Amino acid sequence: MAIASVNPVNGRTVKEYEALTPAQAAEAVEAAQRAFLGWRRTSFAERAAPMRRAGAVLRDRATEFGRLMAMEMGKPVAAGEAEARKCATACDFYAENAERFLSREDAPTESRRSFVAFNPLGVVLAVMPWNYPFWQVFRFAAPGLMAGNAGVLKHASNVPGCALAIEEVFRDAGFPRDLFRTLLIGSDAVDAVIENPLVRAVTLTGSGPAGRKVAAKAGSVLKKTVLELGGSDAYLILEDADLEAAATACAKGRLINSGQSCIAAKRFIVVEPVRERFEALLVAAMKAGRFGDPFDRDTEYGPIARRDLRDDLHGQVRQSVEQGARLLLGGEVPEGEGAFYPATVLTDLRPGMPAHDEEIFGPVASVIGVRDEAEAIAVANASAFGLGGGVFTRDLARGERIAAEALECGAAFVNQPVVSDPRLPFGGVKESGYGRELSHFGIREFVNIKAVSIA
Numbered sequence: 001m002a003i004a005s006v007n008p009v010n011g012r013t014v015k016e017y018e019a020l021t022p023a024q025a026a027e028a029v030e031a032a033q034r035a036f037l038g039w040r041r042t043s044f045a046e047r048a049a050p051m052r053r054a055g056a057v058l059r060d061r062a063t064e065f066g067r068l069m070a071m072e073m074g075k076p077v078a079a080g081e082a083e084a085r086k087c088a089t090a091c092d093f094y095a096e097n098a099e100r101f102l103s104r105e106d107a108p109t110e111s112r113r114s115f116v117a118f119n120p121l122g123v124v125l126a127v128m129p130w131n132y133p134f135w136q137v138f139r140f141a142a143p144g145l146m147a148g149n150a151g152v153l154k155h156a157s158n159v160p161g162c163a164l165a166i167e168e169v170f171r172d173a174g175f176p177r178d179l180f181r182t183l184l185i186g187s188d189a190v191d192a193v194i195e196n197p198l199v200r201a202v203t204l205t206g207s208g209p210a211g212r213k214v215a216a217k218a219g220s221v222l223k224k225t226v227l228e229l230g231g232s233d234a235y236l237i238l239e240d241a242d243l244e245a246a247a248t249a250c251a252k253g254r255l256i257n258s259g260q261s262c263i264a265a266k267r268f269i270v271v272e273p274v275r276e277r278f279e280a281l282l283v284a285a286m287k288a289g290r291f292g293d294p295f296d297r298d299t300e301y302g303p304i305a306r307r308d309l310r311d312d313l314h315g316q317v318r319q320s321v322e323q324g325a326r327l328l329l330g331g332e333v334p335e336g337e338g339a340f341y342p343a344t345v346l347t348d349l350r351p352g353m354p355a356h357d358e359e360i361f362g363p364v365a366s367v368i369g370v371r372d373e374a375e376a377i378a379v380a381n382a383s384a385f386g387l388g389g390g391v392f393t394r395d396l397a398r399g400e401r402i403a404a405e406a407l408e409c410g411a412a413f414v415n416q417p418v419v420s421d422p423r424l425p426f427g428g429v430k431e432s433g434y435g436r437e438l439s440h441f442g443i444r445e446f447v448n449i450k451a452v453s454i455a
């Protein structure tokens, strides 16, 4: 079976790759395991050196990687270059801090000495999505390899070139051969990799259905999973918000990665007294986003990654309108072969409508009017998801209280769109998944937290 890169700008196949046979995938896992047996005995300083070099390779080749992402999934080149450089910051962060995050912790008991040690697990399988084809992988691999693990990557089938380029980054950086391997396999070949006794744990970023299937399989063979699934992040716009700044930040948060981010701003929950004004400002800010060819350096948002996903997105918008939502901007499929979708704003959303209940993976903003703060919080938390969220208010104490205590999500930001940052934990609650990536929490997900006691 072939795995193909298809340019979302024109629907043309860029390159086809032969998928690995099950035997070849198993050989790659065995090779990763052999590399792990040596790697697990290395010091943090020995691991940090190639990790820093991986960061340097990413910075040196950012232009090339930006073009590769644009070609395979339509990310604007400037954003792809920034993504490659962000991956370098994660490499540096874990090169710098892994030893501190995983050094032994004294845990005094009646014994002569007792402490906690953090040992690597072995080969970890990463099932990753196409939306941040480099960042999603480095978010797992930088802490994972610094912890002493090996990694095998099953990347999304539309970004095989990125998957192979990432393997090359680690090879060129001087990591032991085979410590990080890309498996070019379809999703139907993932179960066999999970069943492989050498694979010790699984991390997945992607949709709920994919997360459920992979976690169920991993559970059946008692392997730990970390799941980072979708989101429908709610941003509360309160009556004391700076509405212009809020609308600008909300449009930026919605259009990021052409709307295809798990932590994109998706639902805008606005108190009635400021709703009309906010809608007008949001429409203007969404309209202002520069839309077009991802190879143009000025483009802010480009096509949707695949035509089928663009069609699904339009279906969600159409169905919401048929159920009574009002279209304030966009909502029309442009002519042509590309998977483009314009900035769209919907209002009057109610429960039962796709743009109210489901994850909307594209440049479509959903406005929901509410009476007051209490109703805004209730609507935000009524979602099945709980990844990120935001609140806009001039009263910072109010914002802090709502963010820290009221919103049911893994990241809540005040007066700014949610972003991922190696220094902060990243992950969700409810159907957005479980476990955490990044920070010291992320590196401790795939280690054996071992109690040692000496009488």
Ligand code: NDP
Binding pocket: 127, 128, 129, 130, 131, 154, 155, 156, 157, 158, 185, 186, 187, 188, 190, 191, 205, 206, 207, 208, 209, 210, 211, 213, 214, 228, 229, 230, 231, 261, 262, 309, 359, 360, 361
């Ligand atoms: P998927 O969740 O299907 O794909 C993510 C990864 O999981 C890919 O590597 C995919 O492989 C793999 N996968 C899918 N199904 C299985 C399975 N049964 N067993 C093992 N691996 C599997 O995302 P889609 O590309 O289909 O996008 C659909 C929707 O998912 C989007 O519209 C969006 O709502 C959401 N999504 C959320 C993301 C996030 O960051 N939270 C990222 C991407 C999508 P393969 O490509 O070979 O199918």
